[in-house]
Amino acid sequence: MIDTLRRSDYTRLSRTLPNLSKETETYVDYMGGSLYPESLIRAHTKYLTSNVLGNTHSISASSQRSLKQVEEARMAVLKFFDAPQSYTVVFTPNASGALKLVGEAYQFSRGDSFILCEDSHNSVNGIREFARRGEASVVYIPAGGQASQEGAFNLNEAKEALLINKPPQGTSSLFAPTGLSNITNAKCPGGDNSIVTFARSLGYHTLLDAAALAPTSRISLAQIPVDALVVSFYKMFGFPTGIGALVIRKGFLRMLKSGRPWFSGGTVDVVQVPGKVYTMKGVGDGTINYLLLPAITSGLQLLSTDDLPYLPLRLNCLLHHLITEISQIRHHGQDGDMKEGSRVCRVLSRKPKKTLKSPGETDDETGAIIACVFLSEAGEPFPLSFIAHSAAQEGISLRTGCMCNPGGAAALLGIQGSMKDVEEGGLMREELGVVRISLGLGSDWSDVWRVLQWARKLSDARERREMWRRWLETDNRG
Missing domain, CATH: 3.40.640.10 (Type I PLP-dependent aspartate aminotransferase-like (Major domain))
Known part of the structure; x- marks a missing residue:
């Protein structure tokens, strides 16, 4: 039923993106704003x-x-x-x-x-x-x-x-x-x-x-x-x-x-x-x-239609799969060396403990959000602006930063102690925060698959160098 809704009301997600060679757009920022169903418009x-x-x-x-x-x-x-x-x-x-x-x-x-x-x-x-x-x-x-x-x-x-x-x-x-x-x-x-x-x-x-x-x-x-x-x-x-x-x-x-x-x-x-x-x-x-x-x-x-009882079940399945798969992605060695190294992504937010199995079931502890950091081979977080840019180049809309929730971000990153050092008139550090992937009414398995494909590109040294080069050129950091 949710697949039918995706096909009928979110057809714009299957259109070629302007200025990109991507066949579809992947929207995983439902906490920022849900996508409107076309029938509603x-x-x-x-x-x-x-x-x-x-x-x-x-x-x-x-x-x-x-x-x-x-x-x-x-x-x-x-x-x-x-x-x-x-x-x-x-x-x-x-x-x-x-x-x-x-x-x-x-x-x-x-x-x-x-x-x-x-x-x-x-x-x-x-x-x-x-x-x-x-x-x-x-x-x-x-x-x-x-x-x-x-x-x-x-x-x-x-x-x-x-x-x-x-x-x-x-x-x-x-x-x-x-x-x-x-x-x-x-x-x-x-x-x-x-x-x-x-x-x-x-x-x-x-x-x-x-x-x-x-x-x-x-x-x-x-x-x-x-x-x-x-x-x-x-x-x-x-x-x-x-x-x-x-x-x-x-x-x-x-x-x-x-x-x-x-x-x-x-x-x-x-x-x-x-x-x-x-x-x-x-x-x-x-x-x-x-x-x-x-x-x-x-x-x-x-x-309020009959679709909604299926939504928690769908999102629970998608979230379980996304967390499991993205947590297993490891860095490849340089220049084609396929020896697995350190992990690419560390999920910081609460993970679903309950596996829903039938329509109408709900998870009383978690929603459909992943807050994470993407890590270099040395285990250091990549700049958030690099992650946002590389995702956008793959046609993926996600969110980076503190999400207007500095206390939650500080708790996830384990830096609550630094809050006491914030001064009146101070500005938020550009790279402070996390990467948020959030699912919603229009999400399906293809969205999760494309996010995982992008994360696997980050694990490949050659692909990552090309992403880094494009980011430096676009951002004038070179």
Whole structure:
């Protein structure tokens, strides 16, 4: 079924690349952004050319048509995330915009705490500035180390941190776990050991960063009762960019409204001008993206088809195969000497321990990400810019760097200690980070095969010298 979807909706991956002799393009950066299914674009284009849509802040026919689409999109989001009636949806520019809304509206004050993981995206890290402005404590749950391998946090350490910083009665503290790390491939513990349930039992408000988790995992807010979760839809089904969502408990939303004094068009009913009086009617930032919201409904319908239960099974198989094969590739000797040497690739991120065997099964510990480093014959990491260039020359789209997750990258590389040396105004070193290969809805076996073929070229001394020469010429490093 997934193969059929690949053939029908990702035909552009089989077209010859411009300026390259490659017959196909290999896309393995689904954490950066999912590829949009072509049927979604066709359906949305047909809808736009068949309807007149107006700004929702009116009672005209075109405005009411837009408003109806907005409500349908909101209901589709609530249904997709299995949200009880106590939840509602605030549409935002992206997951980062949703996190910012919570951070700036949360009423941090002295004695409160903001608890987050070292392996958090920078959009979560940014909330700490709102916490510090309110004189609240900022507490990081450690990632990596002896107690927790592959960059993830240890559940017992996390519970201890939450207990130590338990909000006193009458105060308010926020815990922001990451559903799936975009670099370490570690999922937040769920089920009976849910860190969210534990935190809520201690009185924390909970904010789940689900941007990396939602594209390949079903999330039920009936089972994981966070106060709010954030997503970006382009990471789920590729189109449209520029729309995310804050799925939030209505009671928690009311608390945020009272903590956010700023208002804008569309979020306020009455404003006294000049004066101080205003009446809020919502949370957000101006006019909603009403032309693109119908695509959200269509995209969620696509992810709700019978194909999705097969996706975790497919990705689990692909990931097992890719990790097994790439870990076995060894350097060849110079000039045709085929004696095996040191390994070419070292996988740093969490590896799947569970082998899925039937549709509907899920892996509660890992996603579909590999974070790794490619090594020279001497065991030294190749420059990330060289790896990115050589992959691009083979028609492979992947990601290098820290992935906006410096804590996770530091944990994977074992350089947490160097974080204390970072200075105000400092810049990220160009070659600091890892190589990320991430799979998603459109991935198939041919993608994995081409990545492995490229990695085997890196193991061949002659091929590697040619790659190095082209990189030096292109980058003017020669």
